[in-house]
Amino acid sequence: MQLDSSGLVVLSREECFHLLASAVIGRIVFTDRALPAVQPVNFCLDGESIVIRTAIGSKLAAATRQAVVAFEADEFDPESRTGWSVTTVGHARAVREPAELARLAALPLLAWAPGSRDHYIVVGAERISGRRITEGPASTAGPRWAPQR
Amino acid sequence: MQLDSSGLVVLSREECFHLLASAVIGRIVFTDRALPAVQPVNFCLDGESIVIRTAIGSKLAAATRQAVVAFEADEFDPESRTGWSVTTVGHARAVREPAELARLAALPLLAWAPGSRDHYIVVGAERISGRRITEGPASTAGPRWAPQR
Numbered sequence: 215m216q217l218d219s220s221g222l223v224v225l226s227r228e229e230c231f232h233l234l235a236s237a238v239i240g241r242i243v244f245t246d247r248a249l250p251a252v253q254p255v256n257f258c259l260d261g262e263s264i265v266i267r268t269a270i271g272s273k274l275a276a277a278t279r280q281a282v283v284a285f286e287a288d289e290f291d292p293e294s295r296t297g298w299s300v301t302t303v304g305h306a307r308a309v310r311e312p313a314e315l316a317r318l319a320a321l322p323l324l325a326w327a328p329g330s331r332d333h334y335i336v337v338g339a340e341r342i343s344g345r346r347i348t349e350g351p352a353s354t355a356g357p358r359w360a361p362q363r
Numbered sequence: 364m365q366l367d368s369s370g371l372v373v374l375s376r377e378e379c380f381h382l383l384a385s386a387v388i389g390r391i392v393f394t395d396r397a398l399p400a401v402q403p404v405n406f407c408l409d410g411e412s413i414v415i416r417t418a419i420g421s422k423l424a425a426a427t428r429q430a431v432v433a434f435e436a437d438e439f440d441p442e443s444r445t446g447w448s449v450t451t452v453g454h455a456r457a458v459r460e461p462a463e464l465a466r467l468a469a470l471p472l473l474a475w476a477p478g479s480r481d482h483y484i485v486v487g488a489e490r491i492s493g494r495r496i497t498e499g500p501a502s503t504a505g506p507r508w509a510p511q512r
């Protein structure tokens with residue numbers, strides 16, 4: 215079990231994709247007018263790529279055009295203070311080829327938000343990394359964290 | 364009820380802070396060597412600022428030094444396809460004043476990850492925005508989305 219400099223468990227590439235496949239919501243991270251921006255999206259894995267549906271004129275569609283973006287998914291349990299996160303970095307591209315569009319339309323990926331969302335963005339996972347926080351002694355500095363809900 | 368161009372409910376500033384106060388995990392979005400980067404963190408609201416604990420030498424501490432960062436928290440229910448997200452954008456700063464450090468150390472904020480994490484980063488919510496997806500007719504294009512877990 216490999217630990218990073220923060221004491222978190224480093225996940226293998228295979229574990230990262232396995233966890234991504236179990237998630238339905240992730241967050242796409244991009245730059246919007248020179249400022250950091252982030253938007254939650256539901257997504258689907260297609261091989262080693264992340265597939266997102268959006269509206270053709272959306273800010274997301276414009277901001278991710280040929281851009282390098284990050285994509286993150288995670289799952290945490292506040293009670294046990296355990297969980298995992300996986301982050302990918304790669305080029306985003308709009309899908310234009312009719313054959314690829316038809317293939318992606320058959321994926322189990324329904325847009326949650328209302329309206330027409332037939333614009334597909336594919337994000338390559340050119341870099342992928344993940345970490346897991348396992349149960350263990352937490353930092354003793356400061357008062358004990360207590361779940362608030 | 365105000366809707367944005369995507370048909371999502373626009374949350375008021377008060378609703379955004381109320382929802383942020385109910386969350387324990389968020390994601391800080393920054394730039395790391397010219398690439399978009401994102402890291403989940405547990406956090407605490409201090410007035411209208413976001414407080415994060417990290418290790419002094421961490422990548423997060425280095426990358427957010429005097430930087431403009433985004434911070435996002437959300438909660439989604441895959442069954443009903445509803446949820447909310449709140450995003451803030453503001454300057455991050457490391458806390459150095461002993462009086463402020465002592466005050467922040469009294470917040471109910473315990474680092475989840477192991478090791479010493481007595482470096483505090485405060486992110487001002489200079490801009491805050493939020494959206495809610497309510498139940499309603501989803502996009503009809505493509506097959507019906509089915510929860511996979």
